[in-house]
Amino acid sequence: MASRRLTVGSAFFLSAKCIVASCFAVGCFAYGQAFYAEQDVRVRDLPSLTARSTHAPDVLTTSLEIVFNDKEICCGKNSALGDSVKASDPKSLKDIASKLRGRHLLSDGRPIMITADSLTSDAVNGPLLIQMIRDQHAALMEWNSHVYVLFGVTYVETTESSTGETSYAIHKFLLQDARYSDSRREISFDRLNDDMGKVQGFLFIQAARQ
Numbered sequence: 001m002a003s004r005r006l007t008v009g010s011a012f013f014l015s016a017k018c019i020v021a022s023c024f025a026v027g028c029f030a031y032g033q034a035f036y037a038e039q040d041v042r043v044r045d046l047p048s049l050t051a052r053s054t055h056a057p058d059v060l061t062t063s064l065e066i067v068f069n070d071k072e073i074c075c076g077k078n079s080a081l082g083d084s085v086k087a088s089d090p091k092s093l094k095d096i097a098s099k100l101r102g103r104h105l106l107s108d109g110r111p112i113m114i115t116a117d118s119l120t121s122d123a124v125n126g127p128l129l130i131q132m133i134r135d136q137h138a139a140l141m142e143w144n145s146h147v148y149v150l151f152g153v154t155y156v157e158t159t160e161s162s163t164g165e166t167s168y169a170i171h172k173f174l175l176q177d178a179r180y181s182d183s184r185r186e187i188s189f190d191r192l193n194d195d196m197g198k199v200q201g202f203l204f205i206q207a208a209r210q
Contacts (some may be wrong), residue, residue, distance in 0.1 A: 041130060042152030042174060043138045050181040056090035059147055062178040064205075066149050067138045072106050073207050080104040080112055093118040093142055093203040100205060111210045121199045126168060130155065132204065141173060142200040143189055148175040150202065154188075 047069055051062040061075045064085060068074040074081040081100060088099040097116035104112050132139070133152060141150040152174035159166050173189040189199070 038154055038156050038171060040152055040154040040174070041133045043133055043136050046138060046149070046151055046176070048181070049178065050185075051178045054179045056147070057086070059178050060088070060090040060096070061085055063140055063147050063149050063176075066176065066178065067140065067205060068207060070207070073112060078107045080106050081114070090147070091145065093140065093147075093201050096140075097203055097205070103210075113208045113210055114205065115208075116203065116205045118201055118203050120201050121196055124202055126170065129153065130168070137204075137206055139205070140203040141175060141189070142202075143175075144198050145200065146177075148177055148187075150174070151176055 046066050049062050049066055051058040064074050064081070065071075068081075071079060073079055075085045076082055081104060084099045084104070085096075089095040097118040100114050101116040102114060104114060106112060129139075130153065139150040141148050150173055153170050154172040154174070155168045155170045157166060157168055171191050173191070175187050175189060177185055177187060
């Protein structure tokens with residue numbers, strides 16, 4: 001079986017000579033490699049929630065409500081994570097992760113377990129990122145000191161003809177900005193043109209009822 005690998009660091013760049021419209025039609029071949037058409041994967045049916053203000057705590061709360069998409073879990077007054085979200089630093093993904101991680105109780109006493117991992121851009125495991133989105137789990141991404149909901153990516157698949165090894169190059173992170181409900185809500189971070197140095201990190205969070 002072909003091995004699969006992806007990083008969110010420098011490996012995202014592909015040869016510019018092969019990233020042209022003709023290649024994206026059915027794929028192209030260069031230097032013993034096959035480049036296939038750009039693909040995208042997205043989390044479907046996320047709630048269309050807008051933060052009550054543009055202040056960081058409100059944006060974080062709404063962004064987490066979108067990610068969890070479960071009012072019992074997050075993030076209102078009677079939710080399992082409401083107090084933990086309020087106690088976290090909205091400008092620190094690491095602090096948010098530490099406040100949310102672990103065992104919490106729903107309002108009826110049932111326990112849930114929260115996994116929360118805050119990672120820098122060069123530490124993200126790309127194959128797991130794509131699989132997470134395919135499994136319909138959104139994440140948070142901090143870009144220019146602002147938190148966005150990461151709900152999809154676009155990428156190009158490359159296969160080495162001599163070995164059969166497959167790798168991926170992510171082109172865009174598809175984002176939602178909870179501050180807005182108009183055309184400004186959905187934006188993208190273009191990995192080929194935007195500055196990855198302005199991405200402070202990612203927060204991957206999931207809840208499991210016990």
